[in-house]
Amino acid sequence: MTRIVLHDYFRSSASYRVRIALNLKGLSYEQHHVSLAKGEQKDAAYTDINPQGFVPMLEWDELRLTQSLAIFDFLDAQVKEPPFVPSDPEGRAHVLALALTIACDIHPLNNLRVLKYLKTELGQEQAAVDGWYRHWVEEGLAALEALAAPKAGRFLYGDQLSMADICLVPQLYNGRRFDVPMDAYPTLLSAEASALALPAFKAAHPDAQEVQS
Missing domain, CATH: 3.40.30.10 (Glutaredoxin)
Incomplete structure (x- = not known):
């Protein structure tokens, strides 16, 4: 085993x-x-x-x-x-783009080591650090909403659960921890609700x- x-x-x-x-x-x-x-x-x-x-x-x-x-x-x-990605090339590319928007464009700017560096090494106040976090998350989620909406269904890519949804749910969880408003992202929230209903x-x-x- x-x-x-x-x-x-x-x-x-x-x-x-x-x-x-x-x-x-x-x-x-x-x-x-x-x-x-x-x-x-x-x-x-x-x-x-x-x-x-x-x-x-x-x-x-x-x-x-x-x-x-x-x-x-x-x-x-x-x-x-x-499967975490669709089998057709177009769908695969789309799902990868959505996942990478989160994993490469949003998350790296806001992980713990960056936030700690802003505060301890660059001397930023906590309010400024929190503002940094919210700025990049809001900008990234707005782009993700626009990218996902045309092909979304129950999940971010139609009714097929994918790695895009796996990346989305943790990002929205952490966004809420920093009081990022979510009302502007109905496509993302709908996919999140579908995913969170699953035992996994x-x-x-x-x-x-x-x-x-």
């Missing part, structure tokens, strides 16, 4: 994505909590196995996999159902994790 270990943090968007993905594929896994709040991602014991010092990292027997979208791709190759998403939610610190 394959041994699967997820190194994660309960509120990490990227870790939340991978928990959803593992649940959707019906895979059982161990969790190793890495507290970003306590800086455990920088401990030598962790950087020895993950030099980048980020979460998530997925151990699959002897493999050590990083970067959430790369992990999605690996899981899709291992377990065919449900409910079990992956930060509030459902045993360790929350």
Whole structure:
């Protein structure tokens, strides 16, 4: 039997994505909590196995996999159902573009290490840091709404659940933590509601994790 270990943090968007993905594929896994709040991602014991010092990292027997979208791709190759991207080239490209809008354009500007740097190294007040967060999230979500709306259905791409939805749900969760208004994104909210009704998403939610610190 394959041994699967997820190194994660309960509120990490990227870790939340991978928990959803593992649940959707019906895979059982161990969790190793890495507290970003306590800086455990920088401990030598962790950087020895993950030099980048980020979460998530997925151990699959002897493999050590990083970067959430790369992990999605690996899981899709291992377990065919449900697929995380459509089989047709146009649909695949569209879903990847939606997912990357979140994973590459919104999330990196607002993850914890950036926010800490703004406050500690650049001396910004908390109000300015929060304003930075909201600005980039609002700009990114507005673009995502416009990109997704023409082809959305129950989910961001028609009625087919995809990696775009897996990326969306954690981003909206964290956006709300910083009081980002959501009323301007009806397409995103509709897809989120459909996704959150699924057991795989409910079990992956930060509030459902045993360790929350």
